[in-house]
Amino acid sequence: MKIVDIVEKTVSLKSDIRNAYVDFSQMTCSVVAVKTDVYVNGKQVIGYGFNSNGRYGQGALMRDRFIPRIKAADQNQWIGEDGFIDPAKVNKSMRVNEKPGGHGERSVAVGTIDMALWDALAKANQVPLWQLLADRFNAGKADHKVFVYAAGGYYYPGKGLDALKEEMKGYLNLGYDIVKMKIGGESINIDKERIEAVLEVVGDGQRLAVDANGRFDLQTAIAYAEMMKPYDLFWYEEAGDPLDYQLQAVLSEIYPGAMATGENLFSVQDARNLIRYAGMRSDRDWLQFDPPLSYGLVEYFDTLKMLQELGWSPRRCIPHGGHQFALNIAAGLGLGGNESYPGVFQPFGGFADNTQVEGGKITLPDAPGVGFELKSTLWNEILKDL
Amino acid sequence: MKIVDIVEKTVSLKSDIRNAYVDFSQMTCSVVAVKTDVYVNGKQVIGYGFNSNGRYGQGALMRDRFIPRIKAADQNQWIGEDGFIDPAKVNKSMRVNEKPGGHGERSVAVGTIDMALWDALAKANQVPLWQLLADRFNAGKADHKVFVYAAGGYYYPGKGLDALKEEMKGYLNLGYDIVKMKIGGESINIDKERIEAVLEVVGDGQRLAVDANGRFDLQTAIAYAEMMKPYDLFWYEEAGDPLDYQLQAVLSEIYPGAMATGENLFSVQDARNLIRYAGMRSDRDWLQFDPPLSYGLVEYFDTLKMLQELGWSPRRCIPHGGHQFALNIAAGLGLGGNESYPGVFQPFGGFADNTQVEGGKITLPDAPGVGFELKSTLWNEILKDL
Numbered sequence: 001m002k003i004v005d006i007v008e009k010t011v012s013l014k015s016d017i018r019n020a021y022v023d024f025s026q027m028t029c030s031v032v033a034v035k036t037d038v039y040v041n042g043k044q045v046i047g048y049g050f051n052s053n054g055r056y057g058q059g060a061l062m063r064d065r066f067i068p069r070i071k072a073a074d075q076n077q078w079i080g081e082d083g084f085i086d087p088a089k090v091n092k093s094m095r096v097n098e099k100p101g102g103h104g105e106r107s108v109a110v111g112t113i114d115m116a117l118w119d120a121l122a123k124a125n126q127v128p129l130w131q132l133l134a135d136r137f138n139a140g141k142a143d144h145k146v147f148v149y150a151a152g153g154y155y156y157p158g159k160g161l162d163a164l165k166e167e168m169k170g171y172l173n174l175g176y177d178i179v180k181m182k183i184g185g186e187s188i189n190i191d192k193e194r195i196e197a198v199l200e201v202v203g204d205g206q207r208l209a210v211d212a213n214g215r216f217d218l219q220t221a222i223a224y225a226e227m228m229k230p231y232d233l234f235w236y237e238e239a240g241d242p243l244d245y246q247l248q249a250v251l252s253e254i255y256p257g258a259m260a261t262g263e264n265l266f267s268v269q270d271a272r273n274l275i276r277y278a279g280m281r282s283d284r285d286w287l288q289f290d291p292p293l294s295y296g297l298v299e300y301f302d303t304l305k306m307l308q309e310l311g312w313s314p315r316r317c318i319p320h321g322g323h324q325f326a327l328n329i330a331a332g333l334g335l336g337g338n339e340s341y342p343g344v345f346q347p348f349g350g351f352a353d354n355t356q357v358e359g360g361k362i363t364l365p366d367a368p369g370v371g372f373e374l375k376s377t378l379w380n381e382i383l384k385d386l
Numbered sequence: 387m388k389i390v391d392i393v394e395k396t397v398s399l400k401s402d403i404r405n406a407y408v409d410f411s412q413m414t415c416s417v418v419a420v421k422t423d424v425y426v427n428g429k430q431v432i433g434y435g436f437n438s439n440g441r442y443g444q445g446a447l448m449r450d451r452f453i454p455r456i457k458a459a460d461q462n463q464w465i466g467e468d469g470f471i472d473p474a475k476v477n478k479s480m481r482v483n484e485k486p487g488g489h490g491e492r493s494v495a496v497g498t499i500d501m502a503l504w505d506a507l508a509k510a511n512q513v514p515l516w517q518l519l520a521d522r523f524n525a526g527k528a529d530h531k532v533f534v535y536a537a538g539g540y541y542y543p544g545k546g547l548d549a550l551k552e553e554m555k556g557y558l559n560l561g562y563d564i565v566k567m568k569i570g571g572e573s574i575n576i577d578k579e580r581i582e583a584v585l586e587v588v589g590d591g592q593r594l595a596v597d598a599n600g601r602f603d604l605q606t607a608i609a610y611a612e613m614m615k616p617y618d619l620f621w622y623e624e625a626g627d628p629l630d631y632q633l634q635a636v637l638s639e640i641y642p643g644a645m646a647t648g649e650n651l652f653s654v655q656d657a658r659n660l661i662r663y664a665g666m667r668s669d670r671d672w673l674q675f676d677p678p679l680s681y682g683l684v685e686y687f688d689t690l691k692m693l694q695e696l697g698w699s700p701r702r703c704i705p706h707g708g709h710q711f712a713l714n715i716a717a718g719l720g721l722g723g724n725e726s727y728p729g730v731f732q733p734f735g736g737f738a739d740n741t742q743v744e745g746g747k748i749t750l751p752d753a754p755g756v757g758f759e760l761k762s763t764l765w766n767e768i769l770k771d772l
Contacts, residue, residue: 026483028450054485060446061491064414097412099440100600101628101650102490102679105447214486242487243655246662264487269629276632277663293488 001084001124002075005035006067006113007386010057013345029348030057030109033386034116038084038124040368047120048372048383051112051292052321053345054263058109066094066109084124087117091298103267107295114296115325115370123369129325130364133332137301145361146330147337149209149234150174151322152344153181153198161197167343168201174342177207177360178234183224184212192227199231211237214264218247225255235260235286243270249279260286263320266294268302275310282312286336290320297329304333322349324370331364338362347377387470387510388461391421392453392499393772396443399731415734416443416495419772420502424470424510426754433506434758434769437498437678438707439731440649444495452480452495470510473503477684489653493681500682501711501756509755515711516750519718523687531747532716533723535595535620536560537708538730539567539584547583554587560728563593563746564620569610570598578613585617597623600650604633611641621646621672629656635665646672649706652680654688661696668698672722676706683715690719708735710756717750724748733763 013027031050038045051057073093080086094110122129134142150171153164164181171179181198183191195210202208210233216224221239228236235258240247242264252259259280265271271289274280280287287307291300304314315336319326322341330338340362341349352365352374365371373379399413417436424431437443459479466472480496508515520528536557539550550567557565567584569577581596588594596619602610607625614622621644626633628650638645645666651657657675660666666673673693677686690700701722705712708727716724726748727735738751738760751757759765 023483055488056451060450064446065442097409099650102441102493102652103629104488104493105491107488107490241655243489243653243659245659264485266488267629269627273629273631273659273663277659 001079002037003034003070003085004037006070007033007035008059008062008067009386010059011382013053013348024053027053028057029053030059030062030112031382031386032062032112032116033383034113034120036085036120036124040123040126045120045123046386047116047118047123047369048386049112049115049117049119049292049325050323050348050382051108052290052323052326053341053348054320055105055108055293058105058112061106061109062113065106066113069094069096070113082125084121085117087114087121087296088298090114090117091296095295100269103270103294107266107299108293111292111294111296111299114298115292118297118325119370119372126368128364128366128368129328129370130331133329138333141334142364143331143334145363146327147318147360148176148327148340148357148362149178149180149318149337149360150176151180151211151339151341153179153194154344155182155185161194164194165197165201168198171342172202175357175359176340176342178209179207180209180211180237182213183210184215188220188223188227191224195228195231205232206234209234209237209260212239214238214240214242216240218250221247221251222254225251229255229257233257237261237288238263245274245277245279248274249277252279252281252285258284258286260288260318262288263290263293265289268299268306271303272306272310275307275312282316285316287312287317288320288339289317290326291329292321292323292325297325300329324351324372324375327351327362327364328370347375347381351375387465388423389420389456389471390423392456393419393421394445394448394453395772396445397768399439399734410439410731413439414443415439416445416448416498417768417772418448418498418502419769420499420506422471422506422510426509426512431506431509432772433502433504433509433755434772435498435501435503435505435678435711436709436734436768437494438676438709438712439727439734440706441491441494441679444491444498447492447495448499451492452499455480455482456499468511470507471503473500473507473682474684476500476503477682481681486655489656489680493652493685494679497678497680497682497685500684501678504683504711505756505758512754514750514752514754515714515756516717519715524719527720528750529717529720531749532713533704533746534562534713534726534743534748535564535566535704535723535746536562537566537597537725537727539565539580540730541568541571547580550580551583551587554584557728558588561743561745562726562728564595565593566595566597566623568599569596570601574606574609574613577610581614581617591618592620595620595623595646598625600624600626600628602626604636607633607637608640611637615641615643619643623647623674624649631660631663631665634660635663638665638667638671644670644672646674646704648674649676649679651675654685654692657689658692658696661693661698668702671702673698673703674706674725675703676712677715678707678709678711683711686715710737710758710761713737713748713750714756733761733767737761
């Protein structure tokens, strides 16, 4: 197996939403195609990848550093036991001459290419990625249904409580049990009203998660914790700056409910610091590291190993991003579930067209690879012409 | 004052050196010119910046995100009390729509532009940058001489102990009191020989610092600590991964000598975690955060404020990078000193041509701005044609 070409392209996210930090109308996304010399049933094996939302596309870094390193390398060194290219070995080649520390941006460039390499590997082996991961790394045990929650509840210009409630009703109608909404983009009193409006729809605090996107200082984070404590929510996500482990540790002493964080930590070293210093509780809290933003699945394996050594089950991991790649990882490696954006970040958000959410769980498709070809908008609008 | 144009260019570092992590022959550097509509004595005020070594040039991120945000902004919002553009306000504009966490790459792009903004501001005010900083932020107290140490001792192909000793003699002849060498690129026994060879030249452990560039795992870091303890070195730099605060904390319990780290932490949040978790000792250890790699001097002010709140003097800061920008900051804000690369990373390494190192200290020049125009190779080969 040889990589014969790598194509990358930057596209815009179609979105007028915002969270507490980012106006998504300016956000870009990198898509990548890794073309190989392997043919299956007469069809060239091409792996695809894209970076998940919240961070900008990284085409420039790919063109400057990572694709040239791939093209300059002797590909024979990358062949694994199955005769195909081992993504772990390519990952190492991409990261030559990179200093430690400073994990951002480049972690997205490497992670996006990593996604395409896993897609290609599973296609070459003619199995779904979740199956390949389960067989090779999880003693064959795959979850055929994976917990997903509907992430939405963004602030739109002019969006009122009724529109928020309608949005959440829509998610329940799609089969989701648990929904997530943003907080921190308005005053605490307005957010309290928004939370109570959604609770009217979902009926139970355990069916609602809230996400502050790292906006709060310690005092505000505590004020929200006190306000939300009586609702017994499913989780309270990213209250403070993602690197402010002390804030998180203080919160975990005063807020008994579950908390979630990790989408803005992009390396095993950063993830380890979260576990070491942030007071996260392995019996209830959730870890949201997002592989394509974080040097890919290759680094995620190291993160899962670190978690195990520090006493955490992979079931506590529910990756950020709402993409099919993380869904495959969740199913194949026995994670706790996956994020889902049924209504936003199109055409990247969401899963294969023919999959249904039932009772808050989604069934994995059987197509080889990640399954991008089964998501028609993504496939037709973006990937098929790469 | 208006910014009328921003030009950026990527250049290669001329170097065949390597440290424990990076082959510098592939390393790039971004240079930036911020052109203003202010004229002093008939000459247009143009500020210059470049990113210091160890991280790649960031022209692509500048072109994709940061320069467009500057160009799209209403510049009136940036005017400070002196009627010129306040770099702190531009910094804020550049960082709109950037999520928290993931501080790398973009921190270099912003920091490089920040350097140029400070150069322009000091030129518009017709004072050296160190003077402007002292007047505005340090009650007028500038250090007219700043401690510098000669950073070298890299691994070159075929470089033996004699060449290493000759290199170090050369630094002493240039007026440096303290020299630094790399460790961790060879076995511990070879590094011991290299250290002892340099000690023959400098005569005293307090005149030699060593730098592992974050290469060691805990066991190796401890082995080197034990090996080096008897030499009573000036400092033991970046033993382990820059984010492995626990390794650093363990070392600080077993190694009584001074340690130094921080060049690979690119935000105030990361710097704060170092102080919170790494067991750094404010009576002897050194902090090496490098402003142009870390969102610029604007962020460095926040870092100095955080340090003060946590009991650290700015005298414990000796920035990485060996550039004139950090030298100005060291002189103007009363830091402990500055790195110097008298022999490497040309034409970016080193200071103004007419400055001399005497007794390990360097005198600051009186030219307006950072003083790039006084460094003829940098000025003639790179900056003057931007």
